[in-house]
Amino acid sequence: MYLSFLKSMEDGKTRYATSPAIAKALKLNEVQVRKDLACVSSKSGRPKIGFDLMQLIRDIEYTLGYAEVNEAIVVGVGNLGKALLTYPGFEECGVKIIAAFDHDPNMVGEEIGGKNVFALNRLRTLCERMKIPIGIIAVPEESAQEICDRMVESGIKAIWNFAPIHLTVPDDVVVRDENLAVSLSLLAIQLKEKQ
Amino acid sequence: MYLSFLKSMEDGKTRYATSPAIAKALKLNEVQVRKDLACVSSKSGRPKIGFDLMQLIRDIEYTLGYAEVNEAIVVGVGNLGKALLTYPGFEECGVKIIAAFDHDPNMVGEEIGGKNVFALNRLRTLCERMKIPIGIIAVPEESAQEICDRMVESGIKAIWNFAPIHLTVPDDVVVRDENLAVSLSLLAIQLKEKQ
Numbered sequence: 517m518y519l520s521f522l523k524s525m526e527d528g529k530t531r532y533a534t535s536p537a538i539a540k541a542l543k544l545n546e547v548q549v550r551k552d553l554a555c556v557s558s559k560s561g562r563p564k565i566g567f568d569l570m571q572l573i574r575d576i577e578y579t580l581g582y583a584e585v586n587e588a589i590v591v592g593v594g595n596l597g598k599a600l601l602t603y604p605g606f607e608e609c610g611v612k613i614i615a616a617f618d619h620d621p622n623m624v625g626e627e628i629g630g631k632n633v634f635a636l637n638r639l640r641t642l643c644e645r646m647k648i649p650i651g652i653i654a655v656p657e658e659s660a661q662e663i664c665d666r667m668v669e670s671g672i673k674a675i676w677n678f679a680p681i682h683l684t685v686p687d688d689v690v691v692r693d694e695n696l697a698v699s700l701s702l703l704a705i706q707l708k709e710k711q
Numbered sequence: 712m713y714l715s716f717l718k719s720m721e722d723g724k725t726r727y728a729t730s731p732a733i734a735k736a737l738k739l740n741e742v743q744v745r746k747d748l749a750c751v752s753s754k755s756g757r758p759k760i761g762f763d764l765m766q767l768i769r770d771i772e773y774t775l776g777y778a779e780v781n782e783a784i785v786v787g788v789g790n791l792g793k794a795l796l797t798y799p800g801f802e803e804c805g806v807k808i809i810a811a812f813d814h815d816p817n818m819v820g821e822e823i824g825g826k827n828v829f830a831l832n833r834l835r836t837l838c839e840r841m842k843i844p845i846g847i848i849a850v851p852e853e854s855a856q857e858i859c860d861r862m863v864e865s866g867i868k869a870i871w872n873f874a875p876i877h878l879t880v881p882d883d884v885v886v887r888d889e890n891l892a893v894s895l896s897l898l899a900i901q902l903k904e905k906q
Contacts, residue, residue, distance in 0.1 A: 517888065517890075519893075520875055520876055520890065520893075521877040524876055524877055541879075542877070580893075580896055580900065581899055581903055582896065584903075586899045588895075594794070594797075595790060595796075595797050598790040598793075599790035599791040599793070599794045600891070602789075602790050603891055605875050605890075605891070605892035606891075606895055608892070609895060610896055610899055611895050611899055649902060650898065650899065652895075673906070674898050674899070676894070676895060676898050680800050681719055682715050682716040682719055682737070688905070690898065690901045690902055690905055692894065692897065692898040692901065693712065693715075694891075694894060695715065695800075696795070696798055696800070696801075697798070697800035697801050697803070697804040697806075698714075698715075698804065699871070699887065700783075700804060700845075700847075701775055701777065701804040703869050703871050703885065703887040704776055704779075704781045704805055704806055704845065705775065705776050706869065706885045706887065707781070707844060707845065707869035707885055708776060708779075710869075710883070
């Protein structure tokens with residue numbers, strides 16, 4: 517949130533960002549902002565002047581690990597898979613999607629967002645050979661666990677799961693669930709609380 | 712997370728769910744699970760037997776407000792918009808997407824996931840007339856603030872924003888940012904911490 521706000525301030529003229537201004541724009545507590553920025557900033561802000569905007573952006577990006585690049589693959593090229601393959605923002609966040617896989621023979625051989633779609637049975641060979649650490653699951657709920665198992669067998673250590681089910685994985689694999697329905701319902705709850 | 716796990720337990724045979732079993736499956740602390748479930752459960756679990764599975768599911772759904780239905784519209788029917796319009800899980804979470812809008816005349820009149828795509832200039836009339844509370848922004852970054860402003864003018868009070876920018880809204884409007892790039896980079900950080 518800080519990063520996207522600070523980037524929106526980059527207009528070639530603004531050189532400094534102050535905690536009070538950031539707090540106000542993001543509707544956050546000023547003390548919290550000060551604490552958060554102190555965690556990531558290599559140089560503390562200058563009193564009454566604030567943080568050097570470009571330096572602060574670099575510091576946040578460094579903290580978030582955007583400097584390193586991790587490679588990822590997507591399984592499932594339905595609407596969601598296509599959206600992920602054409603999403604513009606991943607690379608600057610340090611993750612590069614390099615290929616997609618699908619069980620549908622009509623999709624195999626296609627190119628989406630500049631990435632090739634391979635048959636599912638090539639998942640293991642390709643991931644092992646290229647040592648891909650991240651797998652993205654964009655298949656329907658009923659095949660998600662099976663795809664997850666195949667990713668784990670292929671040496672993948674981090675899974676971004678868009679299927680609304682709980683995946684079972686070995687202890688050395690990290691799963692991040694992106695349950696869009698839950699996210700939308702949380703917005704509905706926020707709305708209710710506000711009214 | 713609890714809800715999707717409990718739903719995955721519904722096999723027609725399992726009648727009870729215990730905190731230790733839930734904690735183990737979700738890799739959570741048992742005390743935390745007990746506390747969390749106590750917050751939502753209308754009847755406390757029975758010692759050594761656990762919670763009535765169906766009752767617990769209903770209690771969590773009630774807490775999350777899934778019983779009420781909020782209507783939503785999507786602006787932008789690119790890959791992401793299409794993925795959202797065809798996503799199967801929103802309705803059971805209490806949100807119903809009823810229509811889509813796009814500025815592209817080629818898309819207007821199309822039907823995606825059973826929802827009509829209207830021209831953007833019909834946004835206000837339709838939202839005002841139907842008192843739509845939720846708007847979903849699935850347009851590129853550069854048009855997101857403009858679409859946000861139009862949503863606010865149309866009486867929308869809650870915005871789910873997929874564009875990776877900070878939106879400026881009046882105080883009575885809630886924004887939930889769904890920054891996919893940040894989410895993916897958080898997974899990369901978890902992976903790094905684990906290694």
